[in-house]
Amino acid sequence: MIILSIDTSCDETSAAVTDKTKVISNIIWSQASQHADFGGVMPSLAQRLHKERIDWVVDRALSTAHCSLSTDIDAIAVTVGPGLAISLEVGISKAKELAQKYNDILPALKSGVSLQRRMTYQRSIHLRSKLRSVLECCYKPIIPVNHIEAHLLSPLASPSTDHRPPTTFPALGLVVSGGNTQLILIEKIGKYKILAQTVDDALGEALDKAARLLGLGYPGGAILEKIARVGNPDAYTLPSPLIDDKIKNRFSYSGLKTAMYRLIEKEKPLTKEKIYNLAASFQEVAFDHILNVLSYQINHQPLAISHFLLGGGVASNNLLRSKLRKLLRPYEITLHVPYTKKLCGDNAAMIGVCAYLKSRNAKNLNAKLKSIDREPRMKIA
Amino acid sequence: MYNSHMRIIKENPNIIKLAVDALKQGGLVIFPSETTYGIAADATNPMAIKKLNNYKKRPIGKPYSVAVSNIKMAEEYVSLNNTARNIYKEFLPGPVTVVSYGKHKLTKGVESETGTLGIRISSYALVCQIVKDLRVPITATSANASYMKRPYKISDILGNISDKQKGLVDLIIDAGELPHNEPSTVIDTTLDDPVALRQGEIKFTDKNEVLSRSEESTQNIAKELFQKYESYLGKRPIIFALTGEMGSGKTQFTKGLGKVLEIKEEVVSPTFNLVIEYGKLTHIDAWRLQKPEGLETLGFLKTIEDKNMVIAIEWADRVMSEIKKQREHALIIWVKIKYGKKENERLISWGTL
Numbered sequence: 001m002i003i004l005s006i007d008t009s010c011d012e013t014s015a016a017v018t019d020k021t022k023v024i025s026n027i028i029w030s031q032a033s034q035h036a037d038f039g040g041v042m043p044s045l046a047q048r049l050h051k052e053r054i055d056w057v058v059d060r061a062l063s064t065a066h067c068s069l070s071t072d073i074d075a076i077a078v079t080v081g082p083g084l085a086i087s088l089e090v091g092i093s094k095a096k097e098l099a100q101k102y103n104d105i106l107p108a109l110k111s112g113v114s115l116q117r118r119m120t121y122q123r124s125i126h127l128r129s130k131l132r133s134v135l136e137c138c139y140k141p142i143i144p145v146n147h148i149e150a151h152l153l154s155p156l157a158s159p160s161t162d163h164r165p166p167t168t169f170p171a172l173g174l175v176v177s178g179g180n181t182q183l184i185l186i187e188k189i190g191k192y193k194i195l196a197q198t199v200d201d202a203l204g205e206a207l208d209k210a211a212r213l214l215g216l217g218y219p220g221g222a223i224l225e226k227i228a229r230v231g232n233p234d235a236y237t238l239p240s241p242l243i244d245d246k247i248k249n250r251f252s253y254s255g256l257k258t259a260m261y262r263l264i265e266k267e268k269p270l271t272k273e274k275i276y277n278l279a280a281s282f283q284e285v286a287f288d289h290i291l292n293v294l295s296y297q298i299n300h301q302p303l304a305i306s307h308f309l310l311g312g313g314v315a316s317n318n319l320l321r322s323k324l325r326k327l328l329r330p331y332e333i334t335l336h337v338p339y340t341k342k343l344c345g346d347n348a349a350m351i352g353v354c355a356y357l358k359s360r361n362a363k364n365l366n367a368k369l370k371s372i373d374r375e376p377r378m379k380i381a
Numbered sequence: 382m383y384n385s386h387m388r389i390i391k392e393n394p395n396i397i398k399l400a401v402d403a404l405k406q407g408g409l410v411i412f413p414s415e416t417t418y419g420i421a422a423d424a425t426n427p428m429a430i431k432k433l434n435n436y437k438k439r440p441i442g443k444p445y446s447v448a449v450s451n452i453k454m455a456e457e458y459v460s461l462n463n464t465a466r467n468i469y470k471e472f473l474p475g476p477v478t479v480v481s482y483g484k485h486k487l488t489k490g491v492e493s494e495t496g497t498l499g500i501r502i503s504s505y506a507l508v509c510q511i512v513k514d515l516r517v518p519i520t521a522t523s524a525n526a527s528y529m530k531r532p533y534k535i536s537d538i539l540g541n542i543s544d545k546q547k548g549l550v551d552l553i554i555d556a557g558e559l560p561h562n563e564p565s566t567v568i569d570t571t572l573d574d575p576v577a578l579r580q581g582e583i584k585f586t587d588k589n590e591v592l593s594r595s596e597e598s599t600q601n602i603a604k605e606l607f608q609k610y611e612s613y614l615g616k617r618p619i620i621f622a623l624t625g626e627m628g629s630g631k632t633q634f635t636k637g638l639g640k641v642l643e644i645k646e647e648v649v650s651p652t653f654n655l656v657i658e659y660g661k662l663t664h665i666d667a668w669r670l671q672k673p674e675g676l677e678t679l680g681f682l683k684t685i686e687d688k689n690m691v692i693a694i695e696w697a698d699r700v701m702s703e704i705k706k707q708r709e710h711a712l713i714i715w716v717k718i719k720y721g722k723k724e725n726e727r728l729i730s731w732g733t734l
Contacts (some may be wrong), residue, residue, distance in 0.1 A: 043655065043670075043678035045495070084655060086678065179653035200632050201650045209627055209652075215467045217568035223477070226566055254596065257628035264723060272471045377657070 001359075004061065004073045004098070005352030006054070006090035009083030009147045010179075011046065012345070013053040017065035017073070018352030022161045025064035026342060026349035038084070043086055050090040058094065070102045072139065077355030080144040081378030082179075087376040096369055099140040143355035144372050147346075148380045149192070150354035151175045151311035152184060154343045155336035155351040163194050167307040167336065172295070176320070177312035178204035178219065181251050181290075183297060184380065186309070188293050189357050192381040195297045198251040203286060204314045206253035210282045213257075214275050224279050225317050231273075231280030236263060238285045240292065248296035257287060287320050291327050298331055310337045316344040387547060389535065392507065392556040400552060404429070408551030411524045411538065414505045416476050416564050418532040419450075420550075421511070430488045430520070436542075436549045438526045445491050446478045446499030446565075447518035450509050455500050458518060461482050465570040474504040476562065478521075480569040487518065497571055497672060507554070522565065534558040569592060571668070590730040594720060599630045599718070602716045603637025603727055606714065607691070613712045618690040620711045622697030622704055625698035625718030630727055634716065635664050635693040642691060651695065655679055661691060669698040671701045685711050708734055 002024075005013045016026040023205045054060040062069055073235055077096035081088060152173045172195075183196040201209065204221055211220025218226075227329045236261050260282055267274050298305065314320060315337055325335050338344055390396055392413065395437075399420075400410045406431040410421045420436065422429035424447045426513040433445070449455045452469045460482035461469070468479050483498035492498045501521045502658045503509055512519055524532045529541045535555050539547065595601040603621075610619055621638065623631040632650045641647035650656045652667040658678045663684050667676065676694075684690055687708055697704060697715070704713060712733065 043675055045671075047678075049494075082654070084563050085680075133434065197647075198649060199638075199647050202653060205650060205652050212573075213627060217464060217480070217570045218572045220568060220625075223568055224567045254628065254630070256634065261626070261628045261720070270467075275471065329660075376654075 001074050001356055002067065002072055002354040003075050003143070003355055004058070004067075004069065005077040005079050005145075005348040005355060006058065006091040007147070007150075007346060007351050008050045008054065008087050008094075008346040009079045009081070010087060010346055012347065013057050013090075014289060014346065014348035015054075015058040015061035015063050016158075016347065016349035016352050017067050018349055018356065019161060021158050021353050022341075022357050023157050023159065023349040023353070025061045026069070026347055027057050027061045027064065028342070028345075028347050029057050032087065032150060036285050042267065046087045047090060049326060051089055054090060054094050058098070069098060069140050073102075074316065075141045075143055075185055075355065075359070077143040077145050077351050078372075079147045079150070079351055080372065081375030083374075083376060085374055085376040088376065091268055092374055095142050096342065096372070099142050099159040099359070099369065102140060103326060138298070139369060142369060143359050144373055145354050145358075146378050146380055147349045147351075148175055148180055148378075149358075150350040151177065151180070152186070152192075152309060152380070153189070153354045153357055154311040154315075154338045155309045156281045156357065157338060157341055157343055157349060169307075170305060171304045171307040172294075172298070172301075172305050172333070173309040174290070174309075174315075174324075175312045176203045176290070176314035178208065178221075180204075180279060180312060182380070183290075185223050185303070194381050196249045196251060198292050201253040201257065202254070203290065204250070204312070206257060206286055207283065207314065209261055210279070210286075214259055214278060215270070218277075224283060224346065225319065228280040228283045228319070231276030231278070233280040234276075235277035236281040238263065238281055240285060241289045243292075248293045251289060253286065253289075256282070256289070272311035283319060287317075287323050290320070291323055294324075294339060295327060298333070305331075306333055308333050308335050310335060311344070312348075313345045316341040372373070385416055387550050387553065388408055388468055389553040389555055392554050396554055397507065397510050397514060400511050400554065401621075403551045404511070404519060406551075407432070409549055410511075410519075411550060411553040412508060412511070413554060413556035413559055414503050414508050414521070416523070416562050417559065418467060418524040418535070418538060419448075419508075419521050420524040421517065421521070424487045424491050424518040424520055427488045430490055433520060434490070434551050435520075435709045436526070436546050437522065438521060438546075444493040444497075444499070445520040445522050446567075447487065448501045448503050448508055448512050448521040449518050450513040451502065452516070454512075455502070457484070457496050458486055459520075462570055462573055464573040466570055468570065469502075470471045472568075474502040474509065476504070476565040477501070477563045478567045479484065480567060480571060482571055491520070494654065497569070499567060501565060509558075524622060531564065533561055571671075588730065590728060593630070593724050593727040593729055594723075596630065597634045599633040599727060600637030600640060603634045604641040606716070606731060607641050610712060610714065613693070614623055614689055616688060618685045618692060618711045620685070620700075620704060620707065620713045621691070621693045622713055622715045623693060623695050623718065624698045624715070625727075626720065629718040629720060631695040631718060634718065634729075635662075635695070638662055638691060638693055653734060657682075661689060663690060663692045664695075666695045668698040673700040703732065 002019050005016045012028050012030050014028040017024045076099050078091050078093045130250050169188045171186045173186050175182045181198040185193040196366030209223035211224040212218040241256050404423050407426050423435040465481050478499040478501050480497050480499045483492040524538050532538045540712045642662050651664045656665045665706050716731045721728050
């Protein structure tokens, strides 16, 4: 099953072609990485940029994959939420436009209609309405996808056909990005239970804000990781968030952020070495908080778990990966991460893979075009 | 057909002059750096930039970062704020690109659409010397065509481009295979510009101040403040315009509003989503908005049409001009949260406009 997928949920305009779980092309035009609007956004500008770029990105995804939309693509997948409403809108209307415009039967039917013109008026009306209903069935099916679910399942994407990591369900998943921090029980694909989520800042957001407190611009999560590698994580003591929670089913970064602010004020003026050590110390505590909640949840999990999926922008952080691997090893749980870091940030290939995994049950393919709409606050469970 | 002018020359001390001459004549030069092979064009020469666009095959509207030789040269092309100065001091020269507001002195298309410009100071001596001798910034984009593999050796480049692209290049400085370092890290400093200062200080007509000793107490202060003005609801929407440094408790304050409004969902930080709607409470974060007018694109005007709506706006100082316009239509309560002396203490003051 070959899917053209589109994602415009936030700053990236992205389109991809996937075959089952195999990624054939994955084109991302970032409004961020080219430093156009790095941390800052201008919602109306973001929408305009998506509109300007979507055609180029879709064409590029198809041409890189050597695919023709009308003959090779079986379905179109698109992110419907969560995300910025006016950005989501761009991807959804593009998906609808393509679904209606490109199908195998339309050209044939059109010529058919002109042949029928000689028929009696009565019969032609009857025929036209019949044709219309046939046409609607011929639209390329659109598969609406939840962006978070796509991040969650992104480790299942593969560079070659049917080379999917052997996962069994139930499994655990963690989505960590600028907008989300969710620990999820995956009972099976499509059925999820949230075990813990943030009550204030997302992990990625907390890292970005710490970088900003250190004077590293915003968002600086990526540079924080880079300089933390050289810093000493034990140089400073920062308080572990929610250490007193008996039932560990939430994350919080507001207290840690405050402690970081106070510590930086105390340490000013900052030297390069201090910045490195502060970055390392903050990252360490921020990640250990995730591990504390995770180990509680594993210990209290009645179901047998042997696989763990890690997705989202912060999933590209090597320290987080190695900490998770170490924690999971004694439980004999295998950590799965996206096969390339490109699949960690926002991208359309994960949308296509998620659409395939969900639509194997075929139910999802019958969504009516009209009923597909943006859901800025879409939930996964 | 190969361009007969394209020369591949091993790195040597005499190559600087060759490179500078080629750049002066509007040519493209492929050079080694501490990250990958880059491709240089004179960033002040429209013909050279046009040539580079053709080489990179990049879509229109993608900006280029540029290399300068030192901070003094950077200041000719961008306005540096304190954050930017600190980063220059600590991390440059090195594999970091610092984004600031540009002074629009370079060829159109080098700066981003919003007028920002990314600057690099290379720690690779050859690059620095070329820029120094040329006396204008050069583009510091990697030498691959868009979406092609990162170039660490010359064959990575030549193997992936067409003869037509090769024909656009005048000089290749070959330093063998470079260490496989990651591309430069981009740091945007433009959000740290003091927007609030440009808009003037807030003056309260009445002024009140209380001390909060914990997150819970910040939430309770929000509850009490809401109850004080609750009777206005139905006649006018209420806007809580929240200001205060990062980590001061703006989201905690909004959590308190959520509780008193009996919102069942967890009120979380809206920094990433910009706006989160919880029934009768709308939570907005203006921190990432580049201009005050951005508030409207989040549906602000439509939201305040609902006279029963409570709106909490974090970083309200960034959109003050837009909020002030609604003085007639909404009850606006400014709330300032400041760090107190002790760890968990906050000074919370408020006033109506």
